[in-house]
Amino acid sequence: MSAVVVFFSRSGENLINGKPVKISIGNTELLAQKIAERLNCQRIQLEEMDRYPEEYKNTVDRAAYEKQENKRIAYHPVAIDRLKIDTLFLGYPNWWGSYPRIIATFLEDFETDGLAIYPFCTHEGSAFGSSLNELKEQCPNATIHCGLPVRGSRVDRSDIAIENWLLMDK
Numbered sequence: 001m002s003a004v005v006v007f008f009s010r011s012g013e014n015l016i017n018g019k020p021v022k023i024s025i026g027n028t029e030l031l032a033q034k035i036a037e038r039l040n041c042q043r044i045q046l047e048e049m050d051r052y053p054e055e056y057k058n059t060v061d062r063a064a065y066e067k068q069e070n071k072r073i074a075y076h077p078v079a080i081d082r083l084k085i086d087t088l089f090l091g092y093p094n095w096w097g098s099y100p101r102i103i104a105t106f107l108e109d110f111e112t113d114g115l116a117i118y119p120f121c122t123h124e125g126s127a128f129g130s131s132l133n134e135l136k137e138q139c140p141n142a143t144i145h146c147g148l149p150v151r152g153s154r155v156d157r158s159d160i161a162i163e164n165w166l167l168m169d170k
């Protein structure tokens, strides 16, 4: 049995400490890279079929609508052999106080019963928001372990936090 890192992240215009900045690799993607490297495990990015806009504001508006309407988000197929996986490291940006709808959609599709889930997120101040409660509700038969929240602008300085987090729960 083994672990897999599954995450969603968006590159393009973002707000860093309140200022618009264009980033070519999303914050959560960078964090996911670090975690997967440290664990030496497979890393899978969830990619929406209908790409989010480059512009921050347009993405924020679309995400608000998707959340309000509980939308399912079509994403490119992912190849995970569920029978070989017992641990899921699940990464996402905090969007409107929780995980983006693409994560909710993935959790609807993926058999999470019996899984150990380690959530991690990036954010601009609200850490996990209400996402851990939602995760518990969506995955009632999984064991949700302590999560790692990292401020988006601090991902490049998160190695020690990652190390400590991975040592917990052992």
Ligand SMILES: Cc1cc2nc3c(=O)[nH]c(=O)nc-3n(C[C@H](O)[C@H](O)[C@H](O)COP(=O)(O)O)c2cc1C
Binding pocket: 008, 009, 010, 011, 014, 015, 025, 026, 027, 028, 029, 056, 059, 060, 061, 063, 064, 092, 093, 094, 095, 096, 097, 098, 122, 123, 124, 125, 126, 127, 129, 151, 152, 153
């Ligand atoms: C649609 C949208 C909604 C957001 N909502 C929040 C929020 O509610 N709380 C927060 O702290 N940050 C919020 N942010 C900021 C992101 O969580 C933060 O920039 C994150 O690091 C982006 O990760 P990514 O580059 O992997 O997409 C939001 C960003 C976007 C695009």
